[in-house]
Amino acid sequence: MGRKRLQEPADGRPTVHTVAARAGVSIASASRVLNGVGGSPETIRKVREAAAEVGYVPNAIARSLQSQRTGLVALAVEDIGNPVYVEMMRAIEAVVASSGRQLLVHATGGRIDNETALLRRLANRYVDGMIVSPIRVTDDHLTALVDSPVPVVVVGQLGADAPIDNVRTDSRHGVALAVDHLVATGRRRIGFVNGPLDTVPGAARDDGFRAALTRHGIPLDDELIEVGDFQYAAGRAATERLLARADPDALVCANDLIAVGALHALLAAGRRVPQDVAVVGMDDTELARMMFPQLSSVSLGSAERGRRAAELLLQRIADATLPPRREQVPPSLVVRASSAATLPAPRPATGPAGPPTTHPSSEGVTA
């Protein structure tokens, strides 16, 4: 008889062969029934029964080898603790799910080798496509992206000539929006708490800040600029350092986590927000609305960027021959209590911080 293969593999799990043998049909018939295509009523019954009896569950790896797809899409981000990526992820999830695929997320933790390793591993067919949002980009990285056997879409800035689908924003302009707003509401000693300058967003924001001040004719004062990393604790520490040597009347922060750290440092130092110091964050995450006072923040359209990236990816999965595309999402400023315009009132020289004068509005005002 045609029993050419082991029916029970070493680990004891049933395969389609097990089911076929038990049902007394060929593996082809068994496979067809299990996939719901074809089969006589009698065959269907026998196969279903056999499958249930042995507890058959198909091996997705083998199926993928055959079908050349896995139904999985991956998202690689720096730090999943940053709410901006959570929002991006939600938007991507929605699009990806609508195509019947599932989204997997990997946090690279800023270790660039980790991200490259992930690309090399996952992209080699474990997933049908990837969205990555690198904050540092090396040449090695870039070639890994270009050589990926699987479609890749990048969220974030990328060298102009890289032939990779790419959704970006203009965070340089985003910083300018924040500075314009602060200047317009009478602030002049504007500080800046940034992330690392060797990251793409860090560099762009530094550039944007300096350009905006210059444009307004405000002299650059390096005492008012401080750098940490893109996290809460670093933002707080950086702000404490800044306050120890300078006296800003406003702070632009490179993201909302930093802004929350800055807010905390300011309140702990007895500064009133926004009366003494206005604070503007960036990314406009849920966190900005969760603070008291609520934080003004520059929206970089993270959800929108995620949504578009996912759409680009799905299109490319469907047709790999598309030319590389580049989309841009404009930033916008959302003004909330933390940078509300206030009459310049003399700040009490000492004593605890006064009560906030503005109540949180349910939504901010988009500039």
Place this chain on the structure above:
Amino acid sequence: MGRKRLQEPADGRPTVHTVAARAGVSIASASRVLNGVGGSPETIRKVREAAAEVGYVPNAIARSLQSQRTGLVALAVEDIGNPVYVEMMRAIEAVVASSGRQLLVHATGGRIDNETALLRRLANRYVDGMIVSPIRVTDDHLTALVDSPVPVVVVGQLGADAPIDNVRTDSRHGVALAVDHLVATGRRRIGFVNGPLDTVPGAARDDGFRAALTRHGIPLDDELIEVGDFQYAAGRAATERLLARADPDALVCANDLIAVGALHALLAAGRRVPQDVAVVGMDDTELARMMFPQLSSVSLGSAERGRRAAELLLQRIADATLPPRREQVPPSLVVRASSAATLPAPRPATGPAGPPTTHPSSEGVTA
């Protein structure tokens, strides 16, 4: 000659056959060289050269089919926007990475069918193992967990008899710690903002709250209990509803997101925290420290639970015959400014909230 197969598959990507043909050796030799085992110097040179020329990259799916492992581990959680899962994820990541595997995260968004579908899909060999933290558990769910072809560890409560590795905490006791602390600092009108009662943690916390009040001889008042879901906005809304009909002097919140919502609602309503109302959250996430005033919170040892779950998983991947194990991590209370003891001072009948009297300490006090 032995050219039995297509060397260039339809999608144009080179396979080991391509490389072997180009190097003029057999696929076995090519594979050996590419894996760094054996090969004469001459063969090694030829294969390396050919691989580089055609840009060969191995197909991980095919490799996995052969090796029966993928080097991937998945974590499935409800809501990746909840910082408690971020902390858990970080702990798991560390352990998993030390075994040379990579961690993938999937957010189920509370859709239980989604979670089951994920199990059915991912667990079918796409990953070497899974850690899941379900908040709702149905029978269907349970059988999917038990039948998983791949090792699964559950973080959270599970039926006592389920033969599944399981790391849990005692959130019932956690709520008791919060209530004890509030009672000890003179609070009597203790409110409770919970998540959905049809979830495992929601039910346990409700139970724990009622039991703790009863133990202290405080009469239960349903006016002081409100339910939303485990998110910030719901926590804020639930607290607003509660404040509209009752006048608590303390709030226990079922997690930190709810607690932040509650804090926001309280401040917006002009209540001072902690003078008028003490607030205690749960999970002791980074968020608790990010607030002003910093939030007291019951730690449920999320990082520790994640670490242990990852260890259990790795052990089970190594040896599937281990008996099911269950571990428990005790809760502990971290007291910070939001529930600091204050002298019972008459609250001004009207007017804006006063300044907080306590400054955030760098760390709380563990009770």
Place this chain on the structure above:
DNA sequence: AGACTCCCCGGAAACGTTTACAGCTATCGG
């Protein structure tokens, strides 16, 4: 009644890799 269509079935190939096995050559020891 015969030809044609339709459906079902089983054999076998294919997806791309690793690896057991056997054959070959060259070297070394006796």
Place this chain on the structure above:
DNA sequence: CCGATAGCTGTAAACGTTTCCGGGGAGTCT
């Protein structure tokens, strides 16, 4: 000088699935 041994190589099987293809049976139309 011959047998044993070591190292390399190629053939082929295997992982578990889907799918192409050809054969056969039943039903329908002419």
